[in-house]
Amino acid sequence: MHFKIRPAKKEDCKEISRLIMELAVYENMPDQVKIAHEELERDGFGENPFFQCLVAEVPEEHKSKEGFTVVGYALYFYTYSTWKGRSIFLEDLYVMPEFRGNGIGKGLLCKVAEVGKKKECVRLQLSVLDWNTPSRDFYAAKGAQDLTVSEGWHAIRFDGPSLDNLAKEAAKI
Amino acid sequence: MDFSIRAANVEDCKDIARMIVELADYEKVTDHVKITQRDLEQDGFSKNPFFHGIIAEVPEQLRTKDGHTKVGYALYFYSYSSWAGRAIYMEDLYVMPEFRGKGIGKALMSKVAQLGLAAGCNQLNFTVLDWNKSSRDFYMSQGCCDVTTSMGYHCMRCEGEALQHLAQP
Numbered sequence: 001m002h003f004k005i006r007p008a009k010k011e012d013c014k015e016i017s018r019l020i021m022e023l024a025v026y027e028n029m030p031d032q033v034k035i036a037h038e039e040l041e042r043d044g045f046g047e048n049p050f051f052q053c054l055v056a057e058v059p060e061e062h063k064s065k066e067g068f069t070v071v072g073y074a075l076y077f078y079t080y081s082t083w084k085g086r087s088i089f090l091e092d093l094y095v096m097p098e099f100r101g102n103g104i105g106k107g108l109l110c111k112v113a114e115v116g117k118k119k120e121c122v123r124l125q126l127s128v129l130d131w132n133t134p135s136r137d138f139y140a141a142k143g144a145q146d147l148t149v150s151e152g153w154h155a156i157r158f159d160g161p162s163l164d165n166l167a168k169e170a171a172k173i
Numbered sequence: 174m175d176f177s178i179r180a181a182n183v184e185d186c187k188d189i190a191r192m193i194v195e196l197a198d199y200e201k202v203t204d205h206v207k208i209t210q211r212d213l214e215q216d217g218f219s220k221n222p223f224f225h226g227i228i229a230e231v232p233e234q235l236r237t238k239d240g241h242t243k244v245g246y247a248l249y250f251y252s253y254s255s256w257a258g259r260a261i262y263m264e265d266l267y268v269m270p271e272f273r274g275k276g277i278g279k280a281l282m283s284k285v286a287q288l289g290l291a292a293g294c295n296q297l298n299f300t301v302l303d304w305n306k307s308s309r310d311f312y313m314s315q316g317c318c319d320v321t322t323s324m325g326y327h328c329m330r331c332e333g334e335a336l337q338h339l340a341q342p
Binding site: 020023024034035039043078084086089091113114117124125128144147148149154155157159161164170171 | 197224258
């Protein structure tokens with residue numbers, strides 16, 4: 001199937017927002033999505049963007065049942081390892097179900113790796129849910145190591161009231 | 174104990190590099206550290222920095238045996254959750270052993286949280302090793318959530334040859 005991968009533009013944010021919701025539904029957590037296209041436009045396309053995004057597009061004649069030509073995306077940002085240096089984090093990778101099996105997911109992943117290489121990044125990192133076997137297999141096949149299994153790393157988060165309480169303590173310093 | 178927390182500047186990179194190695198020693202992986210003071214200067218203090226740092230300092234009279242007054246640091250950068258929006262990621266949090274138990278670690282982490290909220294962030298994320306009980310207990314006591322245990326997230330990495338292969342056009 002013919003497809004193109006290109007950097008996202010501000011005008012793509014409505015499509016990206018739609019795909020973010022589809023991914024959240026797949027991950028059984030649609031109620032966790034709190035942001036919409038307005039936040040993506042502000043945070044990804046301003047002077048100091050918080051993230052970068054690539055979209056996968058198919059020509060009109062291959063559009064989806066509902067008429068979409070933007071059928072996949074990869075959302076990423078630059079990070080830093082105090083051991084190894086510049087790194088890239090792949091926050092989301094998603095392809096609409098009817099377009100899978102055509103190399104689009106691999107194309108997006110490879111493009112992110114290529115972008116990272118140009119910026120001299122030495123690591124590409126991401127997280128995946130333990131039950132998501134197709135995705136775990138996909139990444140393992142590309143040479144990704146599962147650091148939670150092999151080294152015991154756990155992802156920790158503060159948000160909502162716990163984040164507010166933590167921040168309040170800083171005022172006492 | 175009297176201490177202060179401030180934003181790191183380029184002159185702090187020598188001490189940050191020293192403490193990065195101390196933290197790697199603690200995590201039993203000293204040989205994993207490949208970056209140098211020069212890399213930190215370039216990557217953290219140029220036009221589009223890859224990270225930001227904060228330093229914990231004590232007054233001269235409390236300096237270490239080796240004469241150090243910079244006794245702790247936190248290194249962070251801004252990240253993004255496609256569900257929650259702007260986020261802040263704390264890559265490192267470290268306090269020299271002789272200065273622990275005085276609230277310095279907590280103060281550093283709180284400062285990162287405060288900076289995150291000021292920038293409109295909704296999450297503070299980081300990782301911890303499963304065997305690192307004292308750190309895990311410390312974080313849990315501050316009210317965080319272990320999303321590996323509770324939600325099943327696994328941390329994945331591609332590097333070296335696998336990454337080179339992926340990056341080929």
